[in-house]
Amino acid sequence: MSNPSVLASRSGRxxxxxxxRPKALNALDLPMIRALQSALDAWRDDPAVHAVxxxxxxxxxxxxxxxxxxxxxxALAGDAAAVATFFGxxxxxxxxxxxxxxxxxxxxxxxxxxxxxxxxxxxxFRVVTEAGVFAMPETAIAMLPxxxxxxxxxxxxxxxxxxxxxxxxxxxxxxxxxxxxATHFVPRADLxxxxxxxxxxxxxxxxxxxxxxPAFSLAPQRAAIDRCFAADSVGEIVARLRAEGTGWAxxxxxxxxxxxxxxxxxxxAAVRRGxxxxxxxxxxxELAMTRHVTRHPDFAEGVRAMLVDKDRQxxxxxxxxxAVDPALIANILDSPIP
Numbered sequence: 001m002s003n004p005s006v007l008a009s010r011s012g013r014x015x016x017x018x019x020x021r022p023k024a025l026n027a028l029d030l031p032m033i034r035a036l037q038s039a040l041d042a043w044r045d046d047p048a049v050h051a052v053x054x055x056x057x058x059x060x061x062x063x064x065x066x067x068x069x070x071x072x073x074x075a076l077a078g079d080a081a082a083v084a085t086f087f088g089x090x091x092x093x094x095x096x097x098x099x100x101x102x103x104x105x106x107x108x109x110x111x112x113x114x115x116x117x118x119x120x121x122x123x124x125f126r127v128v129t130e131a132g133v134f135a136m137p138e139t140a141i142a143m144l145p146x147x148x149x150x151x152x153x154x155x156x157x158x159x160x161x162x163x164x165x166x167x168x169x170x171x172x173x174x175x176x177x178x179x180x181x182a183t184h185f186v187p188r189a190d191l192x193x194x195x196x197x198x199x200x201x202x203x204x205x206x207x208x209x210x211x212x213x214p215a216f217s218l219a220p221q222r223a224a225i226d227r228c229f230a231a232d233s234v235g236e237i238v239a240r241l242r243a244e245g246t247g248w249a250x251x252x253x254x255x256x257x258x259x260x261x262x263x264x265x266x267x268x269a270a271v272r273r274g275x276x277x278x279x280x281x282x283x284x285x286e287l288a289m290t291r292h293v294t295r296h297p298d299f300a301e302g303v304r305a306m307l308v309d310k311d312r313q314x315x316x317x318x319x320x321x322x323a324v325d326p327a328l329i330a331n332i333l334d335s336p337i338p
Contacts, residue, residue: 006035007057012199013050015043015102022058028115029067033089036119040096051203052100053195054119055107062108062132063116066090068141072303075294087146087290090115091283094148098122098279103203107195108132108176109188118147121181122279125206128182129191130173137168141306142260142298142316144267144289150274151282156180158222159229165271166229166237166264167255171218178216185211221248228252234268234321260298260314261321265329273333281337288335 007018017039019026043049056062074082097104097119104123112120113135120126136145145153145165153161160179163169176182186194186209197205218225228240228249241253256264270289274282293299297317305314318324
């Protein structure tokens with residue numbers, strides 16, 4: 001059940017899945033997605049497997065996201081089938097984790113972004129260390145909050161989910177537990193002992209090793225986040241941030257205005273809609289949206305600027321929120337669900 005980029009093994013009552021592309025920060029490509037799915041399928045009805053533990057190799061990342069550079073290449077080549085295959089199989093894996101009959105434990109030590117969130121947040125136990133970093137930075141590459149996060153984000157406390165979705169803000173360590181993306185905080189130094197105890201005692205070991213949470217670093221901004229991001233439109237969010245008159249609001253607005261304007265608008269709509277959907281419905285709606293989003297010029301440009309050339313100078317089209325055609329957003333949201 002193993003390939004070089006995903007190592008599947010058994011230890012006691014635990015099935016272990018190790019993401020093993022450390023030089024690529026364990027970014028998910030299609031062979032990895034298929035290897036993870038194969039292992040989960042094999043263990044689903046195995047009575048000797050009481051839980052599944054997922055971790056990342058290398059110490060720098062749990063999983064930095066999906067392989068959007070390859071998706072961009074397929075999109076530029078006009079290979080819509082390859083794009084659909086990647087997202088279809090990735091989202092099927094996310095849905096499988098959300099419905100898996102065994103407890104799934106993600107050990108998040110390092111970067112956990114995009115697709116990494118998708119293979120952690122749907123499981124019952126999401127253990128984060130002080131080095132863990134959660135983010136959904138999709139508006140920076142003109143994607144959308146996907147991998148089932150249009151279901152997850154609107155269910156976080158207050159308006160935290162929409163704030164994270166539109167700005168790509170990062171949550172460090174225990175902040176992810178405060179926000180609801182992780183469930184337990186365990187210091188990095190304790191992970192080897194936790195892994196050993198999981199093999200011997202099962203998932204009860206997670207609570208034994210969990211530590212008391214430090215204060216939430218976003219606590220001083222929580223009320224302002226809820227005030228600003230509860231608005232009924234992106235334009236009103238911008239107006240409320242301007243009216244706040246604080247350093248946090250100015251910095252947040254500046255960040256928001258660097259993102260793809262089109263992506264900010266379709267992401268806002270997708271997250272708001274996700275509050276009314278089941279996980280499976282949200283994943284299906286996200287898959288429908290990817291057919292349009294990956295053909296929009298901002299997607300190729302955003303991936304180029306952030307991940308290929310890394311000049312961090314994307315040229316968005318259009319480059320202002322006010323210039324985005326509302327009919328475009330409506331058309332993407334109304335895409336027939338596969």
